[in-house]
Amino acid sequence: MIKKSRKVRDYKALTKALPTLRYLNPPSVFIHLQNGRCKTYDLTVKEGDHVDVGEQIGVRHGGFFEQPVHATISGTIGKISKKFHRTGRKVDCVEIVNDHKDILHNLIYDRTDEEIAALTQEDMVEIVKEKSLVGLGGSGFPTYIKLATKEKINTVVINAVECEPYLSSDYRLILEHPGRVVTGLKYIMQALKCDNAIIAIKSEKDPLFQVLTQVLRVRFPELNVKVAKLGNHYPQGWEIEVFRWALGIEIPHGELPMKYGVIGFNVSTAVGVFDAIKHNMPVIKRYFTMTGDAIKFPQNIRLRVGTSVKELIALCDGYIENAGELLVIMGGPMMGTSTVSDDVIVSKTTTSVIVLKNVDYKEEPCVRCGSCVYSCPAHLEPVQIMNAVKRNDKEVMKGLEAFKCIECGLCAYVCTSKIHVTDYVRKAKIKLG
Ligand code: SF4
Ligand code: SF4
Numbered sequence: 001m002i003k004k005s006r007k008v009r010d011y012k013a014l015t016k017a018l019p020t021l022r023y024l025n026p027p028s029v030f031i032h033l034q035n036g037r038c039k040t041y042d043l044t045v046k047e048g049d050h051v052d053v054g055e056q057i058g059v060r061h062g063g064f065f066e067q068p069v070h071a072t073i074s075g076t077i078g079k080i081s082k083k084f085h086r087t088g089r090k091v092d093c094v095e096i097v098n099d100h101k102d103i104l105h106n107l108i109y110d111r112t113d114e115e116i117a118a119l120t121q122e123d124m125v126e127i128v129k130e131k132s133l134v135g136l137g138g139s140g141f142p143t144y145i146k147l148a149t150k151e152k153i154n155t156v157v158i159n160a161v162e163c164e165p166y167l168s169s170d171y172r173l174i175l176e177h178p179g180r181v182v183t184g185l186k187y188i189m190q191a192l193k194c195d196n197a198i199i200a201i202k203s204e205k206d207p208l209f210q211v212l213t214q215v216l217r218v219r220f221p222e223l224n225v226k227v228a229k230l231g232n233h234y235p236q237g238w239e240i241e242v243f244r245w246a247l248g249i250e251i252p253h254g255e256l257p258m259k260y261g262v263i264g265f266n267v268s269t270a271v272g273v274f275d276a277i278k279h280n281m282p283v284i285k286r287y288f289t290m291t292g293d294a295i296k297f298p299q300n301i302r303l304r305v306g307t308s309v310k311e312l313i314a315l316c317d318g319y320i321e322n323a324g325e326l327l328v329i330m331g332g333p334m335m336g337t338s339t340v341s342d343d344v345i346v347s348k349t350t351t352s353v354i355v356l357k358n359v360d361y362k363e364e365p366c367v368r369c370g371s372c373v374y375s376c377p378a379h380l381e382p383v384q385i386m387n388a389v390k391r392n393d394k395e396v397m398k399g400l401e402a403f404k405c406i407e408c409g410l411c412a413y414v415c416t417s418k419i420h421v422t423d424y425v426r427k428a429k430i431k432l433g
Pocket of ligand 2: 365366367368369370371372373382383411414415416417418419421
């Protein structure tokens with residue numbers, strides 16, 4: 001039987017109704033010096049040095065950009081060690097041992113509204129670049145590059161759809177700080193000289209609609225911002241889907257949305273823009289979902305970037321009894337990366353960690369049901385790509401356009417035979433470079 005599905009079972013109820021726990025004073029943090037985009041780095045501090053909150057301690061080098069690295073607590077620089085990153089790889093991290101004084105670096109200061117109103121696009125791009133802001137929904141793409149566009153932007157879209165099951169940190173962020181979200185959006189609109197914006201939420205999230213509509217009406221009557229309720233299917237949060245449903249604009253694969261007069265930012269990134277412009281502050285804190293059926297008390301936590309997930313699990317009362325072998329997923333269950341270790345550190349792009357009882361699904365042979373083909377939002381043929389990977393036939397992988405895969409995970413989710421189809425498509429993408 002064909003299982004065509006753009007719906008996935010949701011587990012947000014585990015965490016979304018609970019107020020966010022604050023965990024802002026950890027004993028130490030581990031700051032990633034490498035990530036998926038930056039392989040090399042320079043550290044400008046050494047073991048034993050004292051650093052302040054927000055102080056630059058080094059720089060990561062990417063292919064075509066550099067990312068300053070900042071301290072997220074005040075304290076003493078410790079050793080460098082290898083820790084898991086969101087990408088599933090172990091990378092170098094530098095420890096900062098907390099002095100529990102929370103001393104702000106002298107470059108952290110508030111700009112007045114008048115000073116902000118006088119900032120040009122170039123000024124804002126420079127601030128956001130210096131503060132090393134990247135896509136905090138998980139993309140990690142440097143925000144200053146998007147903000148520096150010279151294309152005429154007609155609509156800014158804030159993506160607050162958060163379609164991955166289990167995740168509710170964006171939901172709590174909006175509920176608890178709607179003013180910061182909208183102010184961040186206002187700064188983005190100012191930088192891009194754009195008069196229209198949309199905040200896209202999932203249709204079911206009525207409380208967000210109420211809160212945002214009220215804040216816009218009461219505090220920002222001058223802004224032309226609409227709150228758009230989109231569909232409840234997966235992957236509704238994929239940017240291309242957001243533009244299609246919110247604006248009716250179809251962006252072809254490989255084309256930049258800016259060319260079509262639209263630009264999208266994740267809701268956490270909008271708050272990152274607010275912190276950078278208003279407080280001259282890099283991303284030192286974030287909203288984070290700690291959840292999964294192996295966790296006793298799942299919840300959202302506001303934390304310092306660099307916090308150890310082991311400490312967060314302890315905050316959630318640890319693991320359930322007889323949890324057995326665990327599956328640790330960094331990011332959402334559909335698009336995240338899995339490891340078998342909980343020795344993970346929260347980077348600024350880590351939205352969540354999900355720990356599941358590792359039920360060992362036995363893969364069966366493909367029954368050619370076609371479910372993966374019917375469900376793929378990118379209109380690919382995952383089963384054929386899988387077969388091409390097994391034969392190592394690059395020409396066919398290319399002909400089947402495996403490079404268009406957005407790694408949403410739906411093909412594996414719907415597979416009748418429990419085959420990890422997405423893994424094969426990922427392999428095809430890697431083989432195609
Ligand atoms: S092939 Fe890629 S885009 Fe299509 S369903 Fe699988 S993971 Fe999603
Ligand atoms: S890979 Fe799975 S979903 Fe796709 S055709 Fe085979 S059995 Fe069906």
